[in-house]
Amino acid sequence: MFFIQDAIKFPDLVHALKMEPDRGFPQAASAHDTFWDFISLMPESMHMVMWAMSDRTLPRSLRMMDGFGVHSFRMVNASGESTFVKFHWRAALGVQSMVWDEAVRTAGADPDFHRRDLWDAIQSGDFPEWELSVQLFTEEEAQEFPFDHLDPTKLIPEELVPLLPIGRMVLDRMPDNFFAETEQVAFCPANIVPGIDFSNDPLLQGRLFSYQDTQLLRLGSPNFHQLPINLARCPVNNNQRDGRMQMQVPTGRVNYEPNSLGGRSPKEMAAGFRTFPEAQPYSSSNSKGRIRSESFADHFSQATMFYRSQSATEQSHIVSALIFELSKVETPEIRCRVVGCLHQIDEDLAVRVSNGLGLTGVPQTLESPAGIIEYPTFCSLQLINERQRTLRGRCVGIMISDGSDALLLDTVRSEIQHAGASTRIVAPRIGETKLSNGVQIVTDGQLAGHPSVFFDAIVVLLTVEAATFLTRDASATSFVRDAYTHLKAIAVDIGGQILMDAAGCEVDESVVKLCEADADSIRQFLSAAETRLWSREPAIRSMP
Amino acid sequence: MAKSRKKPSKSSVDGDGVESRGKRQAKADGTECFLTTNQGLPVSDNQNSLHTSQNGPVLLEDFILREKITHFDHERIPERIVHARGTGAHGYFELTESLADYTTARVLTEVGMRTPVFARFSTVAGGAGSADTPRDVRGFAVKFYTSEGN
Structure with a gap:
């Protein structure tokens, strides 16, 4: 689904969205006059605007968001029969979003938050996974829909056409070199295989042209398909020659077809790609023109x-x-x-x-x-009620200081990890912190550099003395206050409670007191940590 | 994006019947002007691409779509390898003390003369879309448009 119905509006949309041309700001934000000026005059954008204003545009992690093929595509079977298809990637970890204030703070605390998260997950062997699902429907079925599936501002409710899971994608290796691979990769909706074909979606029709065109500029040569990241893994044979950055050394005198001089020159293949012989489009108007279908109205x-x-x-x-x-x-x-x-x-x-x-x-x-x-x-x-309750793929931050309860830390940590989440130990100083039993523990991060926006839930284990000292440290009180404001589960011992009080956080059902390492409290915390406490929200911000 | 131009009128056409460059620019003051292609062809429909029929595919023939999309696709130029994030402003430099004893440069010898400048402030490490506020060295570049050269 997208903002506009016809690719001819894409330059206008993007000009309106990006920084305003006289002042060069705002960067990466839609909250400015030109965007909303355009949107308010393009009511076809309203469905997408609802999605854009929802929590779906604030993903907690790239591993926790769904993907869509936007347009209807076509599948063609061995008998030459066509079925329309919408593609869906669904995150195995479920869709999780940040709250707005958290997203704003994260941008400052770690501008690479998503990039780092993907790197960390794959490097640690926690491979992100998505299920590929399809919605399949015939042209006849499409005509029964109360909307036009060729209109890219519409979705097909899965209650109307159910999602059929057909496979899974696992990402298990990071690129060796960011520039050579991630920067030079070139995607294009026109890159298909026999058995897949396009629909007449007017946005898709424009995209089929636009991606290759812009890649000619971005990568600087018509030979960008020869870059290792773009190179086909099957034979490529044609008479396209020369150009900047030509990596191939073709032999022989024949670079045209048909010919009688080249013994092994490439020939057409009967089983090659054939465009589906679509009948006249179902419409009342068959004349050529700059037309917006009435079914898009x-x-x-x-x-x-x-x-x-x-x-x-x-x-x-x-x-x-x-x-x-x-x-x-x-x-x-x-x-x-x-x-x-x-x-x-x-x-x-x-x-x-x-x-x-x-x-x-x-x-x-x-x-x-x-x-x-x-x-x-x-x-x-919906996201909130549909969200999976799981700790898998999530991260719990544990704040400690010198003298923190070693047994409690050990128990909480292993229970969190047992539930599928990772933990990071945060302390007022990087390096070693001495626990209650005299053992020195190496911390993962220093408090000021590891605000609680990095974590899905927090645990605060402090001696009374350390907690009292930290009530004068804004990074410590913010750690607790932000987690509370961002509706996260919080587990505290006696010292942690002192910090909570100093930060002005009230006890509620997702604030769990861990006086000892008792299993019930820990279980209660783990359950609360699987989601956010939405009912806390009216206590921390005005709900318009 | 296609430039807009003022509706052709006698006053905007020079002796050879060719519109002067300034008249081809979009008017910010709200003066009525009309959308054209880069060749000056007035455009009657900027909302819909050219289709074979209602709900039919888009035609390669649509030169207006191709020009608009091609120009859009080619908008970005490579960013600076360092100092990519910057912002600038026009202004002037006014000399208050002459250095005529040491130099012949007019910009530094003619007290009271205002020389137009353009200044650009930047960070070093981040890309063009990075934040303004990292801990970083700042660039402070000033171009003097003097009567003896920039």
């Missing part, structure tokens, strides 16, 4: 479907994101126009955003050009 129904399918917490996050973004927009007319679009999606959404922006009066409302389709709400579009 409904811009709001799926945005409504998405918004109304969300849990109350997720709806609140979308409202907050819209208020944040639009509060960064300096032109009042643009803010009003976006709220006008929101009215078409959901009245409650529009009113909440309008209130959050301090808008008075009824904002301008755009007329939806097509009849509204009433979709049911789909739980599969």
Whole structure:
């Protein structure tokens, strides 16, 4: 799913999104006038905007997000029969997101957070995995959908066409060289194999051209397919010759086809790729032209479907994101126009955003050009209730200092690791810390450099003396306060409780006291650490 | 992206019937201007690519789409290997004390003269999209547009 229906709008979308051309900012942010100006005038973007404002755009880890093929593609079997297909990658660890404040802080604390996470996971043998699923449907079935599957601003609800799992992808090796591989790799939706073909999605049609075109500039030569990372693993034979950075040394005098002089020159293969002989497209208009199909006219129904399918917490996050973004927009007319679009999606959404922006009066409302389709709400579009409860692939930060309880640390640590998560020991100083039993333990990180945004849950094990000292250290109180604000599970001993009190954190069901290494408390903490305590959120921020 | 130009009028056409360069630029003041291709062809539809039919594929014939997408695809140029992240501003340098005893450079000898400058401040290590605030050496570059050369 995407913002626009036709590739001809892509340069406009990206110009509006990227930093504004006169000032050179904001970098990597949609919260500015030009983006929302464009969006408010392109109501086809509204469904994607709902997704973009949801927690899905704040992934906790690259290992914990799903991927989609965006467009309908086509599969063609040995009998030449065609079936449409939508591709889905689904993360084995489930989809996990950050909360907004956490994402903002992480950008400063570790700008390489996702990159490092992927590196750490693969280097440690914890290989990320995704399930590949397909939605398969015929042209006849597609005609029964209440929307046009060729419109890239629409999704096909899995309740309408179920996902069929067909395999898994495991990433088990990092590149040897970032530039040679990650930087020079060239992807393109036109790179297919016999048995796969395209649809007439107007965004896909443009992308089939655009990727190769931009790679000619980026990689500087029509021979970029010869770079090791791009080189086909099967034979490549054709008469394409010369050009900058030519790595091949072709022999012989024949570089054309047909010919009678080249004995082994490449020939056409009957079983090679053949474009599916699609019949005349199903439509009332068969004349050539700059046409937007009438079946693309409904811009709001799926945005409504998405918004109304969300849990109350997720709806609140979308409202907050819209208020944040639009509060960064300096032109009042643009803010009003976006709220006008929101009215078409959901009245409650529009009113909440309008209130959050301090808008008075009824904002301008755009007329939806097509009849509204009433979709049911789909739980599969939620993240919070659908999220897997697991600690696998997650990381728990344990704060200690000199004199921390050795037995408790050992027990908690092994239980966390047993549940599938990793642990990192954080202390006021890097190097060795002396535990209660006199054993010196090597810590993984220094407190100021390892804020709790790096972790999915935290444990704080401190002596009363150490805790009292650390109440005057902002990095220690922030460690606890941020974990609390980001709705994470927190386990504390007596010293940890002192730090909690100093940080102004109240005890709730995801704050677990570990007075001794008793199994029940630890189990309670592990269970709480599998998710965030969403019910804490109203206690730490205003929910618009 | 295709440039916009003012609606052709007598005043914007020179003696040879060719529009002057300045008149071809988009107008920021809201003056009405029209979308054209890079060859100056007025564009009537910037919303839809050229299809064989409704719900049909897009045609290679669509030179307007190809020009727009090709120009977009080729927008970026290689970034500086160091000092990639920077921001600059125009201004002037005004001499307050003459160094005529030591140099003949006019920029340093004509007290009160304002020389146009362009200054650029930068970090060293990060790419063009990196943050402004890492611990890093800063670049502080000033170009003087003097009457004797830059």
